[in-house]
Amino acid sequence: MLWVTLCIVIATIVFMRVLLSVRDFIRERAAVKKLPCPPGAHWLKGHTKLDPFGAGLQWMLDTVKVCPRAYVMWNGPFALPVLVHPEHIKTLVASSTHSNKSILYKVFEDWVGRGLVTANGAHWKRNRRLLTASFHLDVLRTYIPVFHKCTDVFLDKLDRVAASKTPMRVYNELSLCTFDAILRAAFSYESNVQNRPLQDGKYDDMLHATEVLSRVSNARMVSGNLLEVHPWTFPYCSMYSDWAENTKYVRNFARGLVIKREEELDQKMKSGDSLGKPRDFLDTVLMARDEDGTRLTIEEIVDEASTFLFGGFETTSTTLTWVLYVLAKYPEHQDKVRQEIDDILAGREAGDIMNKDFVHMEYMTLVIKETIRLYNVVVLLSRTLTEPLEVDGVTLLTGTTVAMNLYQLHHNPTVWGDDHMEFKPSRFLSENFNKMDPFSFMAFSAGPRNCLGQQFAWNEMKLMLARLVSRFRLGLVEGEPEPVPCFNLTIKPQKELVLSLEKREHI
Template identity: 55%
Template sequence: MLWWVIVIITFATVFLTKICLALSGILQRRRAICKLPSPPGAHWLAGHQKQKPLGPGFKWLRDTVKSFPRAYTIWLGPIGMPTLVHPDTIKPLLSSTTGSIKSEIYDLFADWLGEGLAISDGAKWKRNRRLLTGSFHFDVLKTYVPIYNDCIEVLLRKMGDLAAKGQPLNIDHAIGQCTFDIILRTSCSHQSNCQLKEPPINGELDPLSATNVLTGIVQARTTGSPVFLNPLVFRYFSPLYPEWKRASQYLTDFASQLINARKDELDQKMKSGDPLNKPRDFLDTVLMARDEDGTGLTVQEISDEVNTFLFGGHDTTASTLTWVLYELARHPEHQAKVREEVDEILDGRDSDRITSKDMIQMEYMSLVIKEAIRMYTPVILPTRTLTAPYDVDGVTLQTGTSLAINLYQLHHNPTVWGEDHMEFKPSRFLPENFNKMDPFAFSPFSAGPRNCIGQQFALNNIKVFVSRILRRFNLGLVEGDSEPVPNLNVVVKPLKELHLTVALRINNNK
């Protein structure tokens, strides 16, 4: 009997000690967080939620970075989130391993993206990043350019039909379909013909609609009631969970079908004595990737990476393209300069298809794209969990603290970009201007060890889109339409449908 008492007391002591240590750590982190300045008006329980800091238009974010231009704490309910908004406070974090661990907020994607590159950490992330880096080598990216052109041909035909009828283009919808078509073909050589299909009705799903369902639910959990951030509460009490489960299962099954079909094909080639020696697309790369001991990725790891690439390579690119084309329509002078550059590159050719060599010459277009990304940064709020203490303006944040890097505020920080940060000025990125700035002043793809592996893929994609569209069409604003309002739905998109006028060029030198 005495032994049982001793055992129970021992277990109870260990359990209580762990609880005390955990509470002590939480209190230490909270005390440090509270030393940072914080915007006024936080409720003791709801925090800044009632002020809708991520609400449409982002006015709260602009006002806050003007008052707190280096760092501040935002309260998400009773949880404090230190937020970095200046190159001086961001650079040391992204340049070291201290900020290499993604925060728990990324767990919201877990049922969908598993442990793909966007979410995984530590040794798993390093290993998968090494195995997949070859997919984004310059020589591999060149092979995707013809696919960009092929998919954009479909979009151009649709735009031509609208131009002939004098009807505007729903830019966000059309671009979204086209970028999804591209990502399916470049990643998995899968021709879905999604640009030619009518959208699903009566609750049916396709890969694009399922992706949109999931991003909407993630955003609702992020900006809605904090209780639904808890996975168990979300699973058992949220009315959104059944739709989440249905859409995530659909995409998991879709990826599995692509993977299994490709595995069967590779197995058949091996058996016939004609093995594939060089990957043809991203799916080949993940299936053929091997460690030094010959170990490859598991089926689950392959599925996670495919789903991550399908999402990450589509939504952010579509968002950026939407805003680039909008700004070109809003500023005819910049549209004319980009078109002049494209016309000069394509002068004398029988085709307006873009090559990888052409993109190197698109200097002014690069300025326009960068400025649009600065104005409407697609992913605005990456978060990290500290692996070591981190000093922010004399305040030492403790290991285990989750903090945010607000890229929208960084790119609209008047102490960094000037009081005219809301003006569209591509000249900011001319070498003589940008070289005077801290390189971390513009960090849309993050930086350091966890920078975006697919950034060049996206930029090449955007250049081909813009070149092909401006070569054939003049873009304009629809008279009477209100100015689009940027809104966060995992990535930054217009709050309402955005339409642009499209008119065929009379002399396009084709």
Template identity: 55%
Template sequence: MWVVLSVCLVAVLLLKLALIVHDTVKIWRAVNKLPSPPGAHWLAGHTNQGPYDPGFQWLLDTVAAFPRAYTLWNGPVPMPTLVHPDTIKPLLTSPTGSVKSPLYLLFDDWIGKGLALSDGALWKRHRRLLTGSFHFDVLKTYVPVYNECVEVLLGKMVKLAAEGKPMQVEHELGQCTFDIILRTACSHHSNCQLKEPLKDGEMDLLSATNTMTRIVTSRMVGNPLYINPWMFRLFSPQYPAWERAVGYAHKVGDGLISKRKEELKKKMEDGDPLTSPRDFLDTLLLARDEDGVSLSEKEIADEVNTFLFGGHDTTSSTMTWVLYAMAKYPEHQTRVREEVDELLADRDSDWITSNDLSSLEYTSLVIKEVIRMYSPVMLPSRSLTAPYDVDGITLPVGTTVAINLYQLHHNPTVWGHDHMEFNPARFLPGNLAALDPFAYLPFSAGPRNCIGQQFAYNQVRFLTARILKRFRLSLAKGEPEPVPCLTIVVRPVQEILLNLEPRNL
């Protein structure tokens, strides 16, 4: 009997292996029909060419040569890459592109099955339960938090200016945006902006997040063997740092959840139950389906970890490039400042309200152009659930397809040959009307667009206006031109240093 069972087991395994080989060959035959940059190694693919090397020159050259779609070989693994609105739009607007690719499993230990990674019925349920957290009326309640957090940042900037020291832009903005997400999502006052620098071996939530993003990026664009979770755990020298950082982040998140549950329990016992959420964490804990079923503890933890990461990293990156652009292009800095001065002309305070944000029209143009230039999120990807046609070539089910947003936003056939020039006028209504709606996708599009996009956009406009109201920014002399690099989001290789000149208001 054991012999028969063993033979059956071997037969099943061989059948599964045969199916995997069959599907792989089918995908390879299809993707080989797409154009591909020359020089791919049979085993290393394009990896040795440094497709994601800092500066992204390979990406710029490639989109100029292949302005619609091409196949990137990540080692022996093909990744058809879409870089034009015509090839992207059908994918994002149909169920065919509704499933995130296996690359997102690199985040699995960290953020589990939150909105960013889940699919199907689970994703639809979570999206439905959480959408209310980002309603306009809810976002308005966060504005006082923005004001309070940026006031701490401005105080630090005043001190730096008095001491004649430049501002380390990414460092300071990273702390400020992390302060904001902790307070708006979890009402947690971390005081992270004023803490002393960490000593060797110490960790906080921000440093843990930075460690995890760095390691995910290295797995995604580095040695393709480490994409496999078992290969990563058994052989990668980065795994101990990853395990420590993930464990720390989960401990902090679980602590925030436990503390809030105790608070809600006490309010219930005291006869004063909370009837409407005060923040994102309340929404998670109070959310119920039509039949009264709540989110599980694991689901709540996954969403907390998802939003503490997603609500900070992209905003911090965007703001870093916004302030750099304002320093590099003083004529645009002046126009933004004049707009803010006019808005606040008759007020005793420079605190900004939610109603003010719609009046920051030129500021919005500048921010959109910065996001186009530096595309904080570069490489969303999907796993095809149905055959997908790309310029007459049918990609089969199961193919991993990437959308390179940096290349889309620098596609000369879409944005013109001046795409490397900083020009906010591109986003004036008349100019924007001439573009395909899928030419600009900072928050993706379709059913799986970013749920927190308005939260992030409000925050960037708010921070930009308040900082430029108080300071004139200029590039520190002798500093090299910042080089963008990919670490999940696009950030500078080296810290950007800006000189600060307080305004006499």
């Protein structure tokens, strides 16, 4: 009798939870439906039938013209409010009460665990506090010699490419260099990845695994297929075997780096040697302590290492790919950047660029910012509301998942004007940009959850770009089509971008 009563109680609790979930779903759906909706949504497939993230990103451009503030996108049968105007976006990203990442980030948890990208609440706050020291300006300054070493290898390879009169495979070479840089700077690990020959269609297993995971993550997020998104049903989908194999490889790679370093530090302590100052990102994380002396667990460190491994090279190499393209396409801007670098060096070698030189690379900064605006690498951010949010008179309820489309923000004609598709670095001159809402441009997100490693990325990009344009002239390859931006977790050219290289005579 007791067992029957217990079963009835449990069944009642489950049933009530289901009813409450259905009620909340209906309420959220009713509220969201009050927002403008782009035409063409299928009753079951929603806007996914229109391929909104398809090559060229034309659907996004068309939609932000007619819905320049906010709209509801139907990802399959699920309604997703999308914010595309700085007035609404800043309310979400600048608020500490709306800092919870949405359920969409669950897609990445097998890959990066509960690292800063996916974590929420007290766990995120603690990890963010402990990791902040890893990106202190004094620490970042020590990475400059490492960036130079990686760039030396990169430029030597480009010397051979230029001498052979063959085009440069832009993303391929950049990704190898930035991956080399993140391994050396963050983990003091020399992989020699830039000089490895192509084997079985890949240069490095870690790079290949990252490409696979990016592709699968992207497919899961935009398909609108609940079976592919939900972690309970995903193991039964066709993509799962690739996902499982490569997440295991990436996690084991990161875990190996962490455990080896922990053993080194433990050995130092046992032998009585001073640990000294942290050498790199991994040292700072392993040595970080709460006030009571508690440190991150090995798995927590593996989560952060996996996050930084991906974020530390993929976004940088993709951004630089687009920067090199616009410099090749607009030689007048390339000449200005090169002249600025020549003036800064004033007789010094490009290999002598120091941290203090970065602040003087003003025109280069304008060029990079405008490139990011045109081809921003990260497209979607999303949050789960922890309290109601009003958007143009529509109240979105607590628990609603809300997205921010940064590509549409950066191509919003009501924000950037009808010439938003044109490349104009002057937009970011202080006399122009200061007139705009600061949340009109979000290269590295903003607010409490902005990118912790953004200064690391800026330093690396400026150094690599300065040395590259100091040595070479970039040009478009005759007969090559204009690159088409394509969404694959980040925005990359649909086909491999190639550029011509001409070595400067005085080099």
